[in-house]
Amino acid sequence: MPAMTDLPLDPFFSGPGLDRADALRADEAALRELARSPAARQLRWSDGLPLLTPEGRLDWGPPLQPQLFLGFADESPRFSAIEPVTTDARSAFGLMALLDLGDAPLFAAALSLTRWHGRHRFCANCGHSTAIVRGGWSRLCAACSAEHFPRVDPVVIMLAENEGRLLLGRQPHYPPSRYSALAGFVEVGENLEAAVARELHEEAGIKVRNVRYVASQPWPFPSSLMVGCHAEAESDELTIDAAELEEARWFTREEIAFALSGAADAAFQPPPKSAIARTLLERWLAS
Amino acid sequence: MPAMTDLPLDPFFSGPGLDRADALRADEAALRELARSPAARQLRWSDGLPLLTPEGRLDWGPPLQPQLFLGFADESPRFSAIEPVTTDARSAFGLMALLDLGDAPLFAAALSLTRWHGRHRFCANCGHSTAIVRGGWSRLCAACSAEHFPRVDPVVIMLAENEGRLLLGRQPHYPPSRYSALAGFVEVGENLEAAVARELHEEAGIKVRNVRYVASQPWPFPSSLMVGCHAEAESDELTIDAAELEEARWFTREEIAFALSGAADAAFQPPPKSAIARTLLERWLAS
Numbered sequence: 001m002p003a004m005t006d007l008p009l010d011p012f013f014s015g016p017g018l019d020r021a022d023a024l025r026a027d028e029a030a031l032r033e034l035a036r037s038p039a040a041r042q043l044r045w046s047d048g049l050p051l052l053t054p055e056g057r058l059d060w061g062p063p064l065q066p067q068l069f070l071g072f073a074d075e076s077p078r079f080s081a082i083e084p085v086t087t088d089a090r091s092a093f094g095l096m097a098l099l100d101l102g103d104a105p106l107f108a109a110a111l112s113l114t115r116w117h118g119r120h121r122f123c124a125n126c127g128h129s130t131a132i133v134r135g136g137w138s139r140l141c142a143a144c145s146a147e148h149f150p151r152v153d154p155v156v157i158m159l160a161e162n163e164g165r166l167l168l169g170r171q172p173h174y175p176p177s178r179y180s181a182l183a184g185f186v187e188v189g190e191n192l193e194a195a196v197a198r199e200l201h202e203e204a205g206i207k208v209r210n211v212r213y214v215a216s217q218p219w220p221f222p223s224s225l226m227v228g229c230h231a232e233a234e235s236d237e238l239t240i241d242a243a244e245l246e247e248a249r250w251f252t253r254e255e256i257a258f259a260l261s262g263a264a265d266a267a268f269q270p271p272p273k274s275a276i277a278r279t280l281l282e283r284w285l286a287s
Numbered sequence: 288m289p290a291m292t293d294l295p296l297d298p299f300f301s302g303p304g305l306d307r308a309d310a311l312r313a314d315e316a317a318l319r320e321l322a323r324s325p326a327a328r329q330l331r332w333s334d335g336l337p338l339l340t341p342e343g344r345l346d347w348g349p350p351l352q353p354q355l356f357l358g359f360a361d362e363s364p365r366f367s368a369i370e371p372v373t374t375d376a377r378s379a380f381g382l383m384a385l386l387d388l389g390d391a392p393l394f395a396a397a398l399s400l401t402r403w404h405g406r407h408r409f410c411a412n413c414g415h416s417t418a419i420v421r422g423g424w425s426r427l428c429a430a431c432s433a434e435h436f437p438r439v440d441p442v443v444i445m446l447a448e449n450e451g452r453l454l455l456g457r458q459p460h461y462p463p464s465r466y467s468a469l470a471g472f473v474e475v476g477e478n479l480e481a482a483v484a485r486e487l488h489e490e491a492g493i494k495v496r497n498v499r500y501v502a503s504q505p506w507p508f509p510s511s512l513m514v515g516c517h518a519e520a521e522s523d524e525l526t527i528d529a530a531e532l533e534e535a536r537w538f539t540r541e542e543i544a545f546a547l548s549g550a551a552d553a554a555f556q557p558p559p560k561s562a563i564a565r566t567l568l569e570r571w572l573a574s
Contacts, residue, residue, distance in 0.1 A: 014478040022489060023528070109476025116475070119433070122414035124407040129414065137474075146406070150475050154441045154512050187424075188403070188437050188510050189396025191301040191503040202309060213500035216478040223475050225441050241310070 009282050011217035011228070012096070012274040017105030018078060020071040025134040034077040035066040042066055043080040043110055048087040049095055050107050056100040058107060068113055069135030070106060078106070082136070085115040089221040090173070096274040104274075111220035113137075116150040119222075124148065155224045156195045157183035159280050160208055162233040166256060166284065167204060168268065169240075169248035179268040181277040182248070183226070196229050204248050205239025208232060214283060217276040226276045230284070257285055296569050298504035298515070299383070299561040304392025305365060307358040312421040321364040322353040329353055330367040330397055335374040336382055337394050343387040345394060355400055356422030357393065365393070369423070372402040376508040377460070383561040391561075398507035400424075403437040406509075411435065442511045443482045444470035446567050447495055449520040453543060453571065454491060455555065456527075456535035466555040468564040469535070470513070483516050491535050492526025495519060501570060504563040513563045517571070544572055 024030055034040060041060035044051040051059040066079035099107055113136060120139060123130050128143035139148045159181055160167040168179035184199035186192065193211040200206050208231035217226045240248050251259075251267060259266035260281060271277040311317055321327060328347035331338040338346040353366035386394055400423060407426060410417050415430035426435045446468055447454040455466035471486035473479065480498040487493050495518035504513045527535050538546075538554060546553035547568060558564040 011478065013476070014481060016481050016484065017476060020474070020485065023530070105476050105481065107476075109474070112475035120411040122409060122411050124409050124411045124435070127409035127414045127416065148411070149440075149472070151438060152441055152473050152475055153436075154439055185436070186439050186512055187307070187396070188399035188439055189300070189304060189392050189394075189505050189507065191298065191505055191512070192514070193503070194301060194303050194392065197303065198307065216480070218476050218478055220476065225473055225478070227479070243310070 009279055009286070011215050011226075011276040011279045012101070013104045013108045013218050013220070014216070015102065015105050017103075017109060018071040018073040021069075022137070025069060025137050031069050031135050034069070035063045035079060037077065039076040040066065041076050041078055043070070043078065045081075045083045048083065048085045049092055050110055052095060052098055056098045056103075058100075058103045067132060067136055068110070068117075069137075070110060070113075073106070080110050080114060080136075082117045082132075083114045085111065085118055087221075089219075092221070093272055093274065097272065099274075105218065108218045108220040112152075112218070112223040113150055115220070115222045120148060151223050152218075153224050154186040154192075155183055155219070155226050156186055156192055156199060156229055157181045157226050157277060157280070158196045158200065158211075158229040158231055159284055160200050160204070160206060160231050160233040161284075162236045162250065165236070165250040165252050166281070167200075167206070167233065167238075167248060168251055169203070169245040171244070172246045174246075175269065177269045178271070179249070179251070180271040180275070181228075181280055182245070183277075186227075192227055192229065196231055200231065200233070203241045203244045205237070205241075207234045209234060215276060215279055217279070219276075228276045228280045230280070253285070256281055260285065296566055296573075298502050298513075298563040298566045299388070300391045300395045300505050300507070301503070302389065302392050304390075304396060305358040305360040308356075309424070312356060312424050318356050318422050321356070322350045322366060324364060326363040327353065328363050328365055330357070330365065332368075332370045335370065335372045336379055337397055339382060339385055343385045343390075345387075345390045354419060354423055355397070355404075356424075357397060357400075360393070367397050367401060367423075369404045369419075370401045372398065372405055374508075376506075379508070380559050380561065384559065392505070395505045395507040399505070399510040400437055402507070402509045407435060438510050439505075440511050441473040441479075442470055442506070442513050443473055443479055443486060443516055444468045444513050444564060444567070445483045445487065445498075445516040445518055446571055447487050447491070447493060447518050447520040448571075449523045449537065452523070452537040452539050453568075454487075454493070454520065454525075454535060455538055456490070456532045458531070459533045461533075462556065464556045465558065466536070466538070467558040467562070468515075468567055469532070470564075473514075479514055479516065483518055487518065487520070490528045490531045492524070492528075494521045496521060502563060502566055504566070506563075515563045515567045517567070540572070543568055547572065
């Protein structure tokens with residue numbers, strides 16, 4: 001079985017990003033000192049998204065409000081303020097197309113983390129307000145002592161294959177002629193393979209076997225972990241769930257290759273390069 | 288690449304469990320009617336865990352307080368009340384050893400779901416109390432309209448291999464001589480492969496390459512999604528993080544085979560069969 005890192009195309013937002021230095025998070029005095037050091041930098045934001053330089057790198061300024069300790073990059077401690085964030089993926093696709101690959105994991109971490117703080121200022125256990133602890137990597141309730149950690153929501157996203165064709169679908173909010181891989185949140189009490197089978201059955205009415213993992217990607221809108229899979233469909237008869245999908249269709253290898261080549265008269269418009277659905281399609285074509 | 292379902296040993300708690308019938312969840316009238324139907328059954332609990340029959344099946348009674356709609360099994364709608372749950376994995380291992388494999392995913396779903404409700408009665412966004420909606424699959428805030436879904440927390444758990452030996456570690460709370468796979472929560476902004484590399488570096492000081500997915504398992508203490516991986520360690524020199532591990536060591540194939548055989552004088556006591564760490568070891572031995 002080839003390891004994923006041997007394959008040519010890694011998903012966007014994957015890779016180590018920076019040194020998270022998690023052992024430092026609980027040391028408040030050390031973090032205060034780091035924030036005062038001359039090397040400290042704070043992420044700059046604009047319109048609810050991290051600001052980029054003209055070269056597509058994350059843009060850093062002085063540590064004026066270092067609420068979140070992101071970690072170290074180039075021996076410099078990196079911080080962020082908690083920013084009001086309402087941006088969705090659609091309005092961020094343009095920026096993501098410019099973003100340097102090496103900075104993408106940090107972009108994702110900062111965006112998910114700051115958004116989580118904005119939506120989790122109170123204790124889910126007792127309703128009391130909570131305070132930032134661990135350099136911004138959790139929140140603590142002074143009333144009931146519950147500690148709350150940032151959410152990471154696993155999502156399965158998958159290509160179902162039947163006789164050499166792939167199943168792709170359209171959600172109502174997609175741009176015209178865009179088709180992409182079907183996806184859905186993993187629920188409690190199921191593993192990845194069971195979630196893939198359930199989602200394909202719910203959304204497209206197909207039964208699948210031989211589910212296999214392909215690649216994964218953090219997706220910061222707001223804090224998904226996209227787990228990309230492949231599955232064999234037992235038949236090609238579809239029953240579409242209209243509440244989830246506007247349409248779903250089987251596409252041939254030729255149609256997919258043509259669409260990924262960027263041809264204007266392709267059968268569909270593929271997902272953007274920052275989406276793991278695109279990675280799944282490109283790897284399938286290369287396989 | 289062989290699909291995981293071809294391999295002999297699936298992790299405990301994996302498999303489809305029951306038909307979740309998620310399209311019904313938003314239909315309150317339909318759920319009320321289902322709960323009144325003669326076929327309706329409610330999960331019975333005892334001491335914070337689902338109650339088992341002498342045959343190891345989940346035990347069901349009349350729907351006296353059908354707060355959570357779990358789905359359908361054998362054409363019977365299945366419900367649960369929200370139970371006070373404080374049980375940890377250690378006190379549940381005995382019960383899990385008796386639990387029927389086919390009922391295990393539902394056991395996990397019911398346990399995670401009821402525990403989540405117990406700890407999430409208030410809105411993290413505004414502090415107001417929330418109400419059960421979608422048959423228990425989310426909670427809605429009447430004050431700010433935020434909807435909150437049950438957490439599923441992805442955890443990577445991995446075998447690092449170096450020259451035919453595997454790295455296993457001991458946490459301080461383990462039973463005597465127990466060693467198991469290293470593990471840690473996936474954080475925002477990282478994918479599964481990056482999380483595996485970070486955790487092994489943090490906890491054991493090793494660098495790894497060729498991370499690959501092996502299998503996954505829901506783990507209801509309280510609501511983890513365990514993602515089992517394998518990685519190649521670039522060296523065998525260890526720097527143990529004493530805050531996470533009491534000890535970590537490399538074990539030979541012979542030592543592991545002997546330990547899994549249940550020998551009393553084995554080099555270590557392996558994790559129980561319900562833990563995916565055991566699956567990872569058994570699959571590695573079989574590979």
